[in-house]
Amino acid sequence: MPTTLTLRPPADYLLSRDVCSYGYFVLAPNLWHVPTQTLYRMLDLAGGPAAVRISPPFKPGEPRTYEPLPRGATRIEGKPAPSVRDGRGVFPHKPGAALTCRFDRTLTREEQAEARVQITRMLRLDEDADHAAGFHAVDPRWAPSGHCRLFRSPTFFEDVVKTVTSCNVAWPSTVNMNLRLCEVLGRRGAFPTPQKLARTRPGTLRARCRVGYRDRRMVELARLFCPRAGKPPEVNEAYLADQATPDDEVFKFLKTLPGIGPYAAGNIMMLLGRYSRLAIDTESIRHGKTILGMKGTDGAITKRLARHYEPFGEHRFRSYWFELWTFYEDRNQRANTWVRDEVAKAFTAAKF
DNA sequence: GGTAGACCTGGACGC
DNA sequence: GCGTCCAGGTCTACC
Numbered sequence: 452m453p454t455t456l457t458l459r460p461p462a463d464y465l466l467s468r469d470v471c472s473y474g475y476f477v478l479a480p481n482l483w484h485v486p487t488q489t490l491y492r493m494l495d496l497a498g499g500p501a502a503v504r505i506s507p508p509f510k511p512g513e514p515r516t517y518e519p520l521p522r523g524a525t526r527i528e529g530k531p532a533p534s535v536r537d538g539r540g541v542f543p544h545k546p547g548a549a550l551t552c553r554f555d556r557t558l559t560r561e562e563q564a565e566a567r568v569q570i571t572r573m574l575r576l577d578e579d580a581d582h583a584a585g586f587h588a589v590d591p592r593w594a595p596s597g598h599c600r601l602f603r604s605p606t607f608f609e610d611v612v613k614t615v616t617s618c619n620v621a622w623p624s625t626v627n628m629n630l631r632l633c634e635v636l637g638r639r640g641a642f643p644t645p646q647k648l649a650r651t652r653p654g655t656l657r658a659r660c661r662v663g664y665r666d667r668r669m670v671e672l673a674r675l676f677c678p679r680a681g682k683p684p685e686v687n688e689a690y691l692a693d694q695a696t697p698d699d700e701v702f703k704f705l706k707t708l709p710g711i712g713p714y715a716a717g718n719i720m721m722l723l724g725r726y727s728r729l730a731i732d733t734e735s736i737r738h739g740k741t742i743l744g745m746k747g748t749d750g751a752i753t754k755r756l757a758r759h760y761e762p763f764g765e766h767r768f769r770s771y772w773f774e775l776w777t778f779y780e781d782r783n784q785r786a787n788t789w790v791r792d793e794v795a796k797a798f799t800a801a802k803f
Numbered sequence: 804g805g806t807a808g809a810c811c812t813g814g815a816c817g818c
Numbered sequence: 819g820c821g822t823c824c825a826g827g828t829c830t831a832c833c
Contacts, residue, residue: 619827624812663811668828712828733826806833816823 454558455551458570461579462547463597466490466507469574471786472776473602474622475613477794478629480640485788488544493633493641494569494605496562500639502555505570507544546597550574569605578724590763590770598773603722607688608676609642610722615665615672615710617718624661626791631660645684648673668710675708691723698727717768726768729760738775 460466467488470476476483482491489506552570571577583599593599604610616628629642636643636651643651651673653666662669675685686708691701698720705716717730729735731753739745739752743759746752756771763770780786783794 617827619810619825620812621814621826623814624826627813657811661812664809664828665811710828714827804833807831808829809831810827810829812826814824816821818819818821 453556454554454563456554456563456566456570458550458552458567458574458576460547460550460574460576461583463580463583464548464574464576464600465546465597466505466544466548466550466574467787468597469600470602471789472598472600473772474617475604475610476602476786477789477791478613478626479633480629480637480642482791483787483789485790488787492605493637493639494566495638495641495644496558496565496569498559498562500637500641501558501562501566502639503566503570504553505574506551506553507548573603573605575600575603575724586766586769589766593769593773598776599769601721601769601772604642606642607686607692607723608645608673611672611676611686611708611711611719612642612648612669614715614718614722615669616662618665618710618712618715620663628660628662632662635659645673645676649677665710671709672711694724698725701725702728721768721772727765729756729767729771731756734775735771738771738778742774742778 470490471483475481476490480492483489484491487506489504491502491504493500493502550570552566554566558566578600583597586599587594604613612632613625613629616632617625620628632643633640635655636647649670651670653670656662656666656669678684690696691704701723702716702720705711705719706713711719714730714732717728720726720728721730735756736749736752739756739759743756745755745759747755760767760771776786783789
C-alpha cells in the first residue's frame with residue numbers, strides 16, 4: 452500500500468505562500484499544480500525514487516489515492532486557480548494546516564525518515580513561527596503577509612547545482628537545463644545524484660542537457676560531493692549549515708567551488724539558511740535602478756545596494772528578496788498561480 | 804587588486 | 819528560414 456506521511460508544519464506555515472516564494476519551485480523536478488495548490492516531485496530515496504504529492508489535508512469525500520502525473524506532463528488541466536483577490540493574505544487553506552505527503556509506493560521506515568528530512572529541508576519546516584517573528588521584528592513590512600521562508604531543494608547538492616544553472620544565463624535556459632538534467636540523468640525523473648553526475652561525461656552534459664561550458668565545472672562540483680578513497684566528501688554540508696560556522700568562512704569556501712563566484716556563493720548562503728549576504732546579479736541592479744531610484748554605474752549601484760540593505764543585518768537577503776518577489780507578483784499575479792512553462796518565458800530581467 | 808575577454812545557449816531581430 | 823547580435827556570471831590571463 453502506498454505510503455502517506457503527515458507533517459506538522461509551524462503554526463504560521465502556508466504551503467501556497469511558502470513554496471511559491473523562490474524561483475526554484477518552478478524548476479524540475481518540482482511541479483506546482485496550480486488548480487489544486489499542490490506540489491509534486493520525485494524524491495530520490497535509498498530504496499529508489501518515489502513520487503510525492505504534498506498538499507494540505509484533503510476534505511472528506513475527496514479521492515485518497517495517489518494521482519500520478521502523466522510522464523513528461525508539465526501541467527494538469529483542472530479548475531482555475533484560486534482567487535488572488537487577497538492582496539497578499541488569503542490562501543485556500545489555513546496557516547499551520549497539516550501537510551499530507553502521498554507517495555506512489557510503499558516506503559520502508561528508513562525511507563520514511565529520509566523523506567521527512569528531505570521534505571522538511573525543502574519546505575523549511577525547521578524555521579518556526581518564532582524564527583519568522585525574528586525576521587518581522589527587523590523588517591515589519593513582511594509581517595502582514597507572513598513572508599519569511601524561501602523554498603529550496605530537498606538536498607544541498609541540488610541547491611548548488613541549480614544555482615550553477617542559473618548563472619550567466621536567461622531564466623528559460625535555467626528551466627530547460629534542470630528539466631533535461633532530470634530527464635537524462637535522474638532516476639524516474641528525479642534530480643540526479645552527485646554520484647551520477649560525477650560519473651557523467653562532460654560531453655554528454657553539454658549535448659543532452661544543454662549546460663554549455665558549465666559541463667566540466669558541474670562534473671568537478673559533483674565529485675566534491677562524493678566520498679573518495681574512503682575519505683568523506685570535500686563539501687561538508689554539516690559544517691556549512693552549522694550556525695556556529697562563521698558566515699565569512701562559509702562564503703570563502705563556497706567561492707572555491709567550481710562554477711561558484713560571488714553571486715552564486717551569496718545565493719547558496721541563503722539556501723543554507725544564512726541571510727546576511729546579498730546575491731547581486733543583473734536583477735539586483737535593475738531593482739536598484741527602477742525601484743530604489745539608484746543612479747550610476749553597475750559598480751556604484753552594487754555599493755549602494757549594500758548600504759541600502761545594511762540596516763536589515765542578518766536578514767538582508769530576505770528583505771531584498773521579498774521586495775523583488777513582490778515586484779514580480781505585482782506584474783504576474785501571485786506566484787502560486789504561475790505555471791512553469793508560462794513563467795519560463797516571462798521571468799527574465801529583459802521582460803520587466 | 805583590478806580588468807578585459809572568452810566561455811555557451813537561446814531569444815530577439817533583421818533580412 | 820537563416821544569420822547576427824546580445825544578455826547573463828565565472829574564470830583566466832594579464833597589467
